[in-house]
Amino acid sequence: MSRIAYVDGRYVPHLHAQVAMEDRGYQFADGMYEYLTFFNRKVINPDLHFDRFERSMRELEIPQPMPREALRMVMMELIARNGYTDGGIYIQVTRGVARRNHPFPKAPKPVLTLGIYPSKTPAPAAYEHGVKVISHRDIRWKRPDIKSISLLGNIIAKQEAVKVGVAEAWLVNDAGEVTECSHSNCHIVDSKGRLITHPADQQILGGITRTTLLRLARELQIEVIERPYTLEEAKNAAEAFNTSVTANVLPVVQIDDAVIGTGKPGPVSKRLLEAMLEDIYQQTGKIIPTKTEAKAAA
Ligand code: PMP
Numbered sequence: 214m215s216r217i218a219y220v221d222g223r224y225v226p227h228l229h230a231q232v233a234m235e236d237r238g239y240q241f242a243d244g245m246y247e248y249l250t251f252f253n254r255k256v257i258n259p260d261l262h263f264d265r266f267e268r269s270m271r272e273l274e275i276p277q278p279m280p281r282e283a284l285r286m287v288m289m290e291l292i293a294r295n296g297y298t299d300g301g302i303y304i305q306v307t308r309g310v311a312r313r314n315h316p317f318p319k320a321p322k323p324v325l326t327l328g329i330y331p332s333k334t335p336a337p338a339a340y341e342h343g344v345k346v347i348s349h350r351d352i353r354w355k356r357p358d359i360k361s362i363s364l365l366g367n368i369i370a371k372q373e374a375v376k377v378g379v380a381e382a383w384l385v386n387d388a389g390e391v392t393e394c395s396h397s398n399c400h401i402v403d404s405k406g407r408l409i410t411h412p413a414d415q416q417i418l419g420g421i422t423r424t425t426l427l428r429l430a431r432e433l434q435i436e437v438i439e440r441p442y443t444l445e446e447a448k449n450a451a452e453a454f455n456t457s458v459t460a461n462v463l464p465v466v467q468i469d470d471a472v473i474g475t476g477k478p479g480p481v482s483k484r485l486l487e488a489m490l491e492d493i494y495q496q497t498g499k500i501i502p503t504k505t506e507a508k509a510a511a
Contacts (some may be wrong), residue, residue: 217294219287219327224294227328236324238307241315242363244324245269246305250332250458252499253299254292257458259285261421266304269360274317275308278325291327299332299499301459305362333459335380340486340503343466343478344380346399346455348444349373351384351392351416358415371395381455383447383468386416390441393417394455399465400426401442402452402481409450412439422456422489429488435481444468452479454486461493461501462486 216227237243247266250257263281270277279287288302305326311318335344353366370382374395382395392411393399398420400410408430413419430437447453448471455463462485464478478486490501 216329217291218329219291219325221324221326224291230326230328232307232324232326233310235310235313236307237309237311237318238305238324238362240313242361243273243275244305244307244362245273245275245360246303246362247360248458249288249302249304251292251297251300251302252332252493252497254297255497256288256292256302257493257496258421258425259288261424265360265419265421266306270306272356272359273308273361275306275323276321278306278323284325287327291329295329297329297331301330301333303328303330307362334501335460335463337502337504339380339463340478343464343473343476344455345467346379346381346383346394346465347374347377348385348391348469349382349395351386353384356415357393357418358413360418367395379467380463381465383444385444388441389443389445391444391447392441393420397455397457397460397463398423399447399453399455401447401450402479404451405436406451406481407436407438408481408485409438409440409442409446411441420456420458422458422461425489425492426456426462426485429485429492433484433488435485448473450474452482454478454482456489461489 217224218227218230220230247262249262307324309322309324349370370384374382383399384392386392400408402408411417427437448468451474453465453473464482466473466476
């Protein structure tokens with residue numbers, strides 16, 4: 214059975230979900246998106262996502278296609294129609310269809326689309342052993358805090374990671390500082406066990422998982438320092454990890470040729486991962502396995 218998508222007011226088979234060639238999302242990447250995850254049909258932190266979604270629309274001056282509560286209903290209807298228990302929901306809004314011309318159209322009619330995807334939680338081995346990453350120049354536009362669909366700088370960096378067979382690309386700005394990753398936020402832990410992370414300013418996307426991470430760290434009395442750090446500092450850190458709604462807290466054990474700490478996921482990363490998975494369990498009742506034995510037993 215084909216998945217069902219939502220396109221501009223209609224539920225349609227995913228394979229036939231189409232938008233117009235003159236949609237400004239297609240012509241100019243003039244739009245924005247959100248990606249939410251759900252387990253046991255319960256969406257994780259929906260209101261944090263809706264807050265970010267509405268902020269992106271305000272920043273881009275794209276009119277909201279429908280109120281938050283209506284969007285929540287469409288999202289839940291899509292989960293129900295697809296019969297998915299666990300998965301991801303992709304929501305996109307563009308400035309809509311208009312003759313190709315740079316200025317914003319006078320009366321834009323935003324186009325809203327939603328798609329559903331199977332759950333993509335990394336394999337348990339990735340959590341158990343950690344992953345390798347490369348560094349890559351941050352060549353993105355200067356407002357990555359807006360969750361825009363213009364992702365060329367992100368996909369180019371990710372493709373370099375794929376070419377060398379690693380999980381992510383840590384992006385480095387012209388000052389030599391790590392901003393974030395191609396599709397996740399990144400963080401380090403210093404030798405005193407302090408969590409250091411780039412501030413949520415205009416240089417990074419304020420990840421929903423990052424927000425939860427900082428709350429959990431404070432609850433665990435892990436000191437949090439929001440400041441830029443260089444790639445050099447990251448390579449010499451005691452621990453490193455990535456966060457996103459898909460990966461939760463994913464330990465990083467190597468950046469380029471530099472082994473991080475002991476080369477194994479460190480204690481602070483592990484505590485934060487456990488706390489994150491507990492938070493997901495509290496919201497959804499889902500237990501996410503992080504050990505290869507757990508997978509073998511399943
Ligand atoms: N930064 C970028 C560039 C991303 O694409 C993502 C994933 N959407 C994140 C950070 C992490 O955000 P979140 O925790 O909301 O998934």
